[in-house]
Amino acid sequence: MDRITVTAAAGAYPVLIGSDTIESLGKEMDAATLGKRRILVSSERVWDFHGARFRRIGADKTPILIEDGERYKNLNTVARILDALVKAQADRSTVIVAVGGGVIGDMVGFSAATYLRGLPVVHVPTTLLAQVDSAIGGKTGVNHPLGKNLIGSFHAPSLVVADPVVLETLPRREFRAGLYEVIKYGVIADPTLLDRMRDSITAIFNREGDAIAPLVSASCRIKAQVVSADERESGLRRILNFGHTVGHALEAVTKYKQFRHGEAIGYGMLAALAIGVARGITPTTLYAEIESLITQLGPLPPVAAISTKDVIAAIGRDKKVVNGTLHFIAAPARGQTVELTDVTEKEIKAALKKIGLRA
Numbered sequence: 001m002d003r004i005t006v007t008a009a010a011g012a013y014p015v016l017i018g019s020d021t022i023e024s025l026g027k028e029m030d031a032a033t034l035g036k037r038r039i040l041v042s043s044e045r046v047w048d049f050h051g052a053r054f055r056r057i058g059a060d061k062t063p064i065l066i067e068d069g070e071r072y073k074n075l076n077t078v079a080r081i082l083d084a085l086v087k088a089q090a091d092r093s094t095v096i097v098a099v100g101g102g103v104i105g106d107m108v109g110f111s112a113a114t115y116l117r118g119l120p121v122v123h124v125p126t127t128l129l130a131q132v133d134s135a136i137g138g139k140t141g142v143n144h145p146l147g148k149n150l151i152g153s154f155h156a157p158s159l160v161v162a163d164p165v166v167l168e169t170l171p172r173r174e175f176r177a178g179l180y181e182v183i184k185y186g187v188i189a190d191p192t193l194l195d196r197m198r199d200s201i202t203a204i205f206n207r208e209g210d211a212i213a214p215l216v217s218a219s220c221r222i223k224a225q226v227v228s229a230d231e232r233e234s235g236l237r238r239i240l241n242f243g244h245t246v247g248h249a250l251e252a253v254t255k256y257k258q259f260r261h262g263e264a265i266g267y268g269m270l271a272a273l274a275i276g277v278a279r280g281i282t283p284t285t286l287y288a289e290i291e292s293l294i295t296q297l298g299p300l301p302p303v304a305a306i307s308t309k310d311v312i313a314a315i316g317r318d319k320k321v322v323n324g325t326l327h328f329i330a331a332p333a334r335g336q337t338v339e340l341t342d343v344t345e346k347e348i349k350a351a352l353k354k355i356g357l358r359a
């Protein structure tokens with residue numbers, strides 16, 4: 001088992017990674033005196049698969065079950081969680097345990113942040129994306145009909161437990177989507193991750209715990225270091241946005257229906273590398289390496305019919321534009337980043353063409 005500590009303004013918290021960490025969840029919570037009372041929140045789907053694993057953590061017998069999936073990530077669902085907490089008479093001694101993917105984690109985190117002005121939350125992420133990304137860092141929230149993640153708050157968890165065993169039931173496409181974020185960590189901070197992925201791709205696809213745990217561990221370590229240094233994204237945390245400028249725009253213009261987040265980031269990373277190559281700051285070998293790794297993961301949804309103009313417009317509306325300046329993360333070498341603030345529309349257009357947009 002790996003134990004990583006994240007420092008946050010509200011206090012440090014551990015991230016436990018490895019097989020059977022869920023088995024020790026109850027003991028870990030006892031040791032940290034987390035919650036006289038424990039209430040689990042999950043989705044029907046996740047609970048059907050994995051509910052039995054939580055029998056011995058000393059939680060209320062009936063979990064709160066809500067819909068998951070991006071279209072339910074809204075204030076109505078949060079209201080349902082809050083209603084259930086009120087009905088269950090959750091009080092200040094209660095800890096909320098979120099069991100699910102990023103959608104559950106973001107909504108439960110937000111509910112925990114607001115119920116009684118803040119109860120502790122424990123995250124048990126059940127998708128690869130949630131394990132390597134969303135469960136760590138304290139960002140919580142929901143979508144508004146006019147935009148993704150527009151409503152939210154920072155609420156650092158008290159404990160995160162990432163156990164590869166739950167990933168066995170993850171649909172293949174969801175699993176692959178998480179792997180693109182692992183590639184991101186490889187490019188921005190730890191090239192050994194890229195080597196490891198390439199060398200053990202079969203074991204990874206077979207969901208072998210021994211192959212997956214090190215990927216989760218290395219990715220979490222990077223996310224933990226970055227958010228420990230810059231919880232509120234005033235600088236360093238922006239490196240995590242590598243691939244996300246174009247990626248988010250692709251998701252937005254297709255109304256979040258065509259891509260899983262990670263898939264859009266796959267394209268976004270290639271676009272970011274293409275911009276770097278065109279400027280002469282990114283080695284062509286790095287572009288080729290990442291393109292080949294992404295190809296090995298399997299086909300990405302097509303982009304040819306997506307309008308370049310729409311993507312450019314979406315980038316302009318993105319949160320990464322601060323005071324009119326786009327903060328763009330490029331990769332000058334394996335494991336390194338540089339922030340560019342002068343990327344032009346022309347450069348982005350050329351990169352979009354390179355990744356396959358034709359319209």
Ligand SMILES: NC(=O)c1ccc[n+]([C@@H]2O[C@H](COP(=O)([O-])OP(=O)(O)OC[C@H]3O[C@@H](n4cnc5c(N)ncnc54)[C@H](O)[C@@H]3O)[C@@H](O)[C@H]2O)c1
Binds near residue numbers: 073127166
């Ligand atoms: N807070 C953050 O820092 C942060 C970072 C990145 C992404 N996010 C958010 O995360 C969300 C995406 O999360 P996601 O990719 O985990 O998607 P998700 O939560 O929608 O889960 C994807 C699907 O997998 C199913 N599922 C979950 N675990 C399963 C399991 N173990 N076995 C079988 N099925 C399982 C879910 O029911 C769902 O249908 C987005 O809303 C995004 O905004 C947040």
Ligand SMILES: [Zn+2]
Binds near residue numbers: 133244
């Ligand atoms: Zn992402």
